[in-house]
Amino acid sequence: MTIPLKLLGLPILAIAEILKPMDPIELLNLSQTSRKVSRLIFLANTHRWEVSFDKYIIIHTKKYSYNKIITQTAKWMSVMMTKNGNSEAKGWRTLYWKSADWISLVFHIIQVFKCSITKIRTGYSMNFQDFQRVMEFIMARQSEMKLLELTPLELDENVLEGIFKRIKITDTLTIFHKFSPKFCYRNDPKHIYIKHSGWFGLKNLLDSNCVSMELSWSSLSNRHLNMFLKKWMAGKYPNLHYLKISGEKLNFKGKILGIELPIEEIEDPWVVEDTIGGTIRTCVGSVQIRRPDGVKAYIHMDESGAFPFHVELTFFVWK
Template sequence: MPIALLKFPIDFLRDVFKLCDPFQLYCLSKCSKRTQRSIKLSGTRNWKIFSGSNRAVIHVDDWRYSFQKAEKPEAHFQQDNFYKSSSIQCPDGDVDLFFILLDTFGIRLVGMLSIDLCNFESVSKKAKILIERDIEIEEFCIENTRGAKDAVHIMPLVNRLNITEEFECWPRFLCGFHYQLDKYPKKIFINWSYWFDINQLLNSTCVRMVLDKSILSNQHIDVFLRKWNKAGEFPNLRWLQIASKKLDNRSPILGMIPPIQSFNSPTIFIRGTSDEFVENAVRVTKEDGTVGWLKVELGRWPELKFLVSNPST
């Protein structure tokens, strides 16, 4: 016997919808436009969405629920309760999948958005809507792809997005263009970082920076560290790691010729991480008393590690 669900009092509906998982709420939302509007009575519940190619994951109440595009009409609404996954109808692939879930649940926080530059049109659609709605993105990742010709267009979009925690960039961008990162989340990782120049490094407000395959030189690092040495500069920085073939033994960094290391110093690490540690580093003291630990190794890929001690951790 059908139940006129929407005729119940709003307070009752709110309590009912709060007991539903995202799959149940999504199914209800497809009954009618009125039902779709009503399920938002369940409240925000700290909804968070993680989006990749043809798949999105909703995180709520310490559970993750995976939604994917239904490849065939008969697969629509099919669920796998063991893996907490469900198929939904999406005419335009991952773009529709992303925004259907965003609108259905009234989500205001993207946990992670992973994009592929091989399909720049879909990337652009997602970015523009997120910019218009000023939705926070904790982690933004540009996946490793051979089709990086549209990278020159993605960076202006990246600078308009509200990325707060981490920016990851894996592909090798084409040479001949100027790529600029204007806004800095807490962490950045750039695999092919030849385009991340000294001016961007000097303007950074990051806590953690990893720049691989860089072209920053001894002179660049020396300029950066001398600025860091001044009181009040780079107050957030805790970790800097740079791999660059431009690091050599021809010019000094803070008056020291690489390799820079001290075999009498202890192993210094940042508590709670597995990869942020430095051994045999040279102690560097800032004007305000803050202590940094610097190590520069030479070899096939010369590498700099710089850890800034935080007394609270």
């Protein structure tokens, strides 16, 4: 207790200079010595940091990330330090925490550092009650999140719709859960991947402004895709870079953009690849098309290699 008492007697600027060199784990341990000290931790510019979690609680600073396993419940815990963009351990820290409840630790981190939770991957270590509790805490403090990934939890769709009305996902939304056809979502992140996308209908598609969309088990038909792609040909959807849709309602009858189905170049196929939203996207065996303004795109439509009896369309806009 000697150090915190000495700290409290210093001018604010001096306290800030002492705190700034400390890493997040040192600051968290210090924050538990007294309430007065915990209220000063933000002077280390901790509001610039970000917190994310899946099976780890991760604190992201400018250079390093600090990773703590969610299921670890001892009163002292090992925290792995990694350099941003690298998973190799650069060091270890010891965090002391009085409670076995990992959610209370998340709340303490946010309250003390005054930073945002930017990414959540629910993983398989979180139930819906935990998820709802965390989201209520987040929504009381912020209106946006960069990334949300929902694995097959026992989700309450009404509660989830309410969450989506209160918080905007700006970068990436990934949903593995199977919703009812009545499920409604009106957000517009840059990247979406929906495994069971039967509820994502024509209106969702036509209203989207995404950079990339991947929709599996889709209820969309050839006619719907034609409507969307014709609008793209007319200059709409300037953000679109990658579209992949597969489902049982797609077939090889008729044409897409006037091209006979299936759409596959065998003799001289185009293979295009790019990293989009942190994921490598490819389009193999595609046919090149051009919009009237000269923008190139590559289209491929054939049987899905991932889902039996599904037809898959891939549309790749060259940027």
